[in-house]
Amino acid sequence: MEECKVGRRNYRRLKNKLKRDTDKAKKEYLDIKHDGIMEFQRTEHHDLMYMKMKELGWKEKSGIQNSGTKDSKGNIRVDTRKVLKI
Numbered sequence: 001m002e003e004c005k006v007g008r009r010n011y012r013r014l015k016n017k018l019k020r021d022t023d024k025a026k027k028e029y030l031d032i033k034h035d036g037i038m039e040f041q042r043t044e045h046h047d048l049m050y051m052k053m054k055e056l057g058w059k060e061k062s063g064i065q066n067s068g069t070k071d072s073k074g075n076i077r078v079d080t081r082k083v084l085k086i
Helices: 002-042 046-055 080-085
Strands: none
Touching (some): 002 046
């Protein structure tokens, strides 16, 4: 019983450390990319700015998009309660 508690504690500790390290690395990476994109905007090189944004997977046309779920017929439903009723 005590071994399970120690194992769970070690797992949680390692999981939290991994999450902190990956979050920190992601933040540093995005900060570097963001600085590059903002430099292009300051120098009014909008074509290069959009090209960098596209490399990161951002769309030039980013509007409000509803993320829904598909029902059994393939229709996209925004309200999940409607999907469950079908």
